[in-house]
Amino acid sequence: MDEFRWDFSVVFEYQANLYRGLGVTFELSIIIILASMVGGIIIGAGRYSKNRLFNWPATAYIELFRNTPVLIQIVWFYYAFPVLIGIQMEGFYAALIGIGLNMIAYSADIVRGGIQSIEKGQWEAAKAIGMNYFSVMRRVILPQALRRMIPPFTSRTVEAVKATSLASTIAVAELLYEGQVLANTVYRPFELYTAIAVLYFFATYPLVLFSYWLERRLAIDSEMRL
Amino acid sequence: MGYEWEFGLVFKYWDVLFDGFLGTLRVGIVSLILGAIGGLILALMRMSRYRLLSWPAIVLIEFFRTTPLLIQLFWIYFALPVVIGITFGAYAACIITLSVNSAAFFAEIFRAGINSMERSQWEGGKALGMSQSTLMRRIILPQAVRRMVPPFLERSFELMKGTTNVSAIAYADLLYRALELSARLYRPIEILTLVALVFFVMLTLTSMLVRFMEARLDAARL
Numbered sequence: 001m002d003e004f005r006w007d008f009s010v011v012f013e014y015q016a017n018l019y020r021g022l023g024v025t026f027e028l029s030i031i032i033i034l035a036s037m038v039g040g041i042i043i044g045a046g047r048y049s050k051n052r053l054f055n056w057p058a059t060a061y062i063e064l065f066r067n068t069p070v071l072i073q074i075v076w077f078y079y080a081f082p083v084l085i086g087i088q089m090e091g092f093y094a095a096l097i098g099i100g101l102n103m104i105a106y107s108a109d110i111v112r113g114g115i116q117s118i119e120k121g122q123w124e125a126a127k128a129i130g131m132n133y134f135s136v137m138r139r140v141i142l143p144q145a146l147r148r149m150i151p152p153f154t155s156r157t158v159e160a161v162k163a164t165s166l167a168s169t170i171a172v173a174e175l176l177y178e179g180q181v182l183a184n185t186v187y188r189p190f191e192l193y194t195a196i197a198v199l200y201f202f203a204t205y206p207l208v209l210f211s212y213w214l215e216r217r218l219a220i221d222s223e224m225r226l
Numbered sequence: 227m228g229y230e231w232e233f234g235l236v237f238k239y240w241d242v243l244f245d246g247f248l249g250t251l252r253v254g255i256v257s258l259i260l261g262a263i264g265g266l267i268l269a270l271m272r273m274s275r276y277r278l279l280s281w282p283a284i285v286l287i288e289f290f291r292t293t294p295l296l297i298q299l300f301w302i303y304f305a306l307p308v309v310i311g312i313t314f315g316a317y318a319a320c321i322i323t324l325s326v327n328s329a330a331f332f333a334e335i336f337r338a339g340i341n342s343m344e345r346s347q348w349e350g351g352k353a354l355g356m357s358q359s360t361l362m363r364r365i366i367l368p369q370a371v372r373r374m375v376p377p378f379l380e381r382s383f384e385l386m387k388g389t390t391n392v393s394a395i396a397y398a399d400l401l402y403r404a405l406e407l408s409a410r411l412y413r414p415i416e417i418l419t420l421v422a423l424v425f426f427v428m429l430t431l432t433s434m435l436v437r438f439m440e441a442r443l444d445a446a447r448l
Binding site for chain 2: 004063064067068069070071072073075076079080083084158162163164165166168169176180183189190192193194196197200201204205208
């Protein structure tokens, strides 16, 4: 067989397509991350609550979405859900709902874990000086719990960006899909798939570096308080 | 409006879905074993004092952890063969991708487990005159492994869920078979809900079993 010759010029020739795809990837990621912050706090509070009316549905939701593959969730919202409710659903929205609900489930668990990780003594001390439940939560527990939630939440955002690539399987024109279409038309799979992998790397690695920095910082801070 | 659920038709073709489920297990279990071995090798390389060993491990680990599994799969199935001149079958490509991907995550779990051990453990062992390898084998690893078990299991679950990616390169796993069948019978709701349930039951039962075994182990230790 002929020796393979690199030709990355094809990547630059079609860079407009790749940037367009990257734009959709960012759009999906940002909406999903924002939704998972808000939804995670609501469902996480329900999961933490001792009231069964809130606790059971929240637990069921989290378990269901964490114990099934996100790709099946996307595909379900694309093929099954529209038939069930009798409307058409664009791939973009199916991906948004599928990945979004999945991310909310993980974030809710991070929120619950963060609140639970605060020692009981803190609650007791705050109550002893006459604070009610909401002030304890707002002024004592959450400020500390939030610090502990940030590192796992940051790694979750990396997972969210990665998960948006699954939208390509239902023909959403995000980065991977644009690359696939190009690879099939100009037949330069090596250059295009390599370029896409590198673009994903540059999209997520700043978040990874941020999480490393956070971990170091939080570790030093907690040591200093001793 | 009422939707009429019709599971009868789906159960008639249960053998198609069962065949897909076996495909999922074949990919998942083989990748889990290879990934664990690969992860151990990568972790040892990464912790090595020789940069010739540690740097390639760092690059591989970081790259495979921060890019989507699906692009890795496409890269190994469509792109790599162009360069090295060997074509992989879909099954081989799936195994390679999922093994290397999970090896990268496992390596970090192994490394974090060993690094989490307090310095005093090393110092205490050395004070007793133990060699580096005896110390590792008899003091550090038995304790570190205990700490690695929960994240290891979590990653194994991610791996099992990640196997659904292989349907994108037409490997006949459970999801691929399900999509095929739902296009044929036009019963997406029943079939896809059933597939989601299969994963849910499989993963929930496994995690319950693991928690039970962990509790037994802890009880035996006391």
